[in-house]
Every structure is written in structure tokens, then in C-alpha cells.
Amino acid sequence: MARKVGSHAGTTGPRVRAAALRLFAREGYAAVSMRAIAAEVGVQAGALYLYTPDKQTLLFDLMREHLEEVRAAWAAVRPDPAPPAERLAAFARFHVNHHIDRPEAVFIAYMELRALTPENFARIEALRRAYEGELEAILREGACSGAFRLPDARLAARALIAMLTGVTTWYRAGGPMSRAEVAEAYAALALRAVGAPA
Amino acid sequence: MARKVGSHAGTTGPRVRAAALRLFAREGYAAVSMRAIAAEVGVQAGALYLYTPDKQTLLFDLMREHLEEVRAAWAAVRPDPAPPAERLAAFARFHVNHHIDRPEAVFIAYMELRALTPENFARIEALRRAYEGELEAILREGACSGAFRLPDARLAARALIAMLTGVTTWYRAGGPMSRAEVAEAYAALALRAVGAPA
DNA sequence: AAGGTATCTGAACGCCCGTTCAGTTCAAGC
């Protein structure tokens, strides 16, 4: 046997990445073999190397695409000239809504950093810092203008990011609360945490 | 060669667990071999099996000990008859202070759940729920008494736990802030988040 | 219909894995 019926790089490529995303999130990068990914796609292990140069790059690309997507999505909805409280509320709602639909990518991007080579780690960290810097800038500005009352902008940014991202560890669609309700609840917590009651 | 000079189960046992804790946290359970742990201890791989029946139990015991220690430590300092705001502040300070000194154990206990067998996972989850239930109870009580204003006690408990635990991802001793200052800053964020200004 | 190319198989490479165990050496109780 060789080439499969209906095979096409345009479909197999995305299926490889989807399988890797799902398995990496569920079992962890190190615990997932290329053979397991291939089996999920319905292909032999060797065929994966038509779509990625190696396993490390497969992980790196998944992370990079996730972080670039987050940045682009935020840039598209970010209210730019707006008071700090409104910008913070928008960020919190956006962050929760965006992450709640991508628990697997979020999990990988935060937990498999240690599996990256030093070079790849540095590039991913730069992307993350750029995104998280958006929140820190909002907080810093609000602290300066007196709109927020907070201990330390950097600490508060880290604390709020952790809080907001944590939604992915428990939320599952079909529960008692809708995505929008959850996002609103988190936004209210974030606003009050910095002394800007909603 | 066989038995080492100065060898003693009372010293090697803890060194095995310490090495496993450090390596599991840094590389991940699946990525760490028994040979790597043995090398860190200065011993051959076979010798590890004098101290653990297998690799899985080694991980499970590390998690269980960590969670039982957290519960016991909180039980020892918990202010029991006290107003909700005071109890929340105590919990936040305790949680940050306790976790900030054990980043490796925290990381493992939250991230290697997927590496546990279903049986072991259930036991660890029960311990975690018991601890996090303490915070939820405080929030629920405060919401009932009107001391707190929050969207949903369970959601808020999860959000605050995620926020507080997040301190382990960035805090390193020797930075500009002391442990106590960090704990106080997080406690202030937590109090304000539930509408109980510090 | 034919040729070329994209896609995949199946076997193989060297290496590392968790775990076991017979054998060896050290420490401690008498």
C-alpha cells in the first residue's frame, strides 16, 4: 500500500496539527509519540514528516499560531482611545471569551514551555510578554490617572492574567453558565480587584 | 561495586523524592527517566526501587504529601470564628506565603494530574477539592451575610485560587518585593475583587 | 491515455525506557 484514497495535503496537514494539539493537551508533549499522532490521523508515522520537520517544530508551531492569533484578535477589538476602566473590562471580557473556546491551545502554550528548545522558548516568551504587556499598560495608565488603586502594576497584571486564564481549567460548554455570563463575571472581579467597581 | 559508603535509607529516601520533585517540575513527569532521577541522587536506577514501588507511585506520593501539607498548614492557622473579610484575607496571605516557597510541588500538583492513573487522579482531586472548598465556604458565607458582593461563589473561588496560585509562576526570592509584601498585595486584590476593600 | 508528482507505507536505524534480579559490599548488633 502507499498513497491513500482521497489523500490531500490541504486536509491532512490541518488534521495532523489538530491531532497533535488534542493529544499534547491531554497527555503532554513528552508522553505523546509521533506514532500516536499518526494513528489519530489514520496514517503511518513516517507520513507526518511531510507536514513538519520534526516533533519539536510541531509543538512550536502550535504555540506560535495560538499566541499570534490571540494578539491579532485582541488588536481587532481593542478599544483604543477609551478610559482605563473600559479598556480593562474589554480586555477581561475578550481574554475570557477567547481562551474559553481554546482550552487545549491555552494549556499547551502555558504548560509545555519547558519542552521547547531554548531558542524556541525565547520566541514564545516574547510573544506572550507582548500580549500580557497590553494588560500591564492598561493597569499602569489607570494607576497613573487615579482610575485604579493597585499595589503594583506588574504584579496586578500577572495576578489578573492568571485569574482570567484559569477559566480554561474548569469551564465546559453546556454548564449552567453561558460563555458571556462567565466573561462578565470575570470582568467584574477584575474591575473590582483594581478598585474600579463595575 | 555494591553498597555505597555512608549509605543509609534515611538519607537516600528523601534525596530520591527531592530529586524527583525537582526534575518532574523542570522537565515534566513523562520526560524524566528513572535513570535521570538516579543520576541526580548519585545512584543506579535499580536502587530507586528500594524507595518506591514504581515511577507512578513516586509521582502520586509527591502530590499527596504536598496537598496534605497544605491542608494541615491551613488548618493550623485558620481563624475560625471570624468575619468573612478577615478569613478571606488570612486565606489569601496563607495561600501565597505557603505556595511561594514550594513552586516545584505546586507546579507538579497542578500540571501532572494527567500523568496519574484514574484511581490516583481521583484521590488527588478529592484532596484538592477539600482545600479549595475552604475558600469557597468563606466566599459563600460572606456573600450570604452581605460582606462580599460577588457573581457566583464557586466561580469566584476558582478565579481567586487561580490568581493566588499564579504567584509561583513568576516570584523568585531576591526580587524587589519580599514574600510578605507580595502576599499582602495579593490579599488586597482578593479582598477588593469580592467587594470587601482592605 | 500517459507521465509526472504528491502522498503514504512498511521496514529499518540506533537509542532510551521502566523494571527485575542475582550478586557484591557496607553497616550494625551481638
Next chain:
DNA sequence: GCTTGAACTGAACGGGCGTTCAGATACCTT
């Protein structure tokens, strides 16, 4: 000082790992 058992070695087991590649088959262009 001898004996006994605790502590450890070193080799081995079967199996899985990431990756490569020659060969086979399906699709696409002409």
C-alpha cells in the same frame, strides 16, 4: 570479630521512541 541484613550495582528483559527512506500507489495535468 563475626554474622546478618540493608543498600546498592550492573546487566539484562521486552518494548517503544524519533526519524529516515526506498518503493508503491493515487491524483492531476496534458
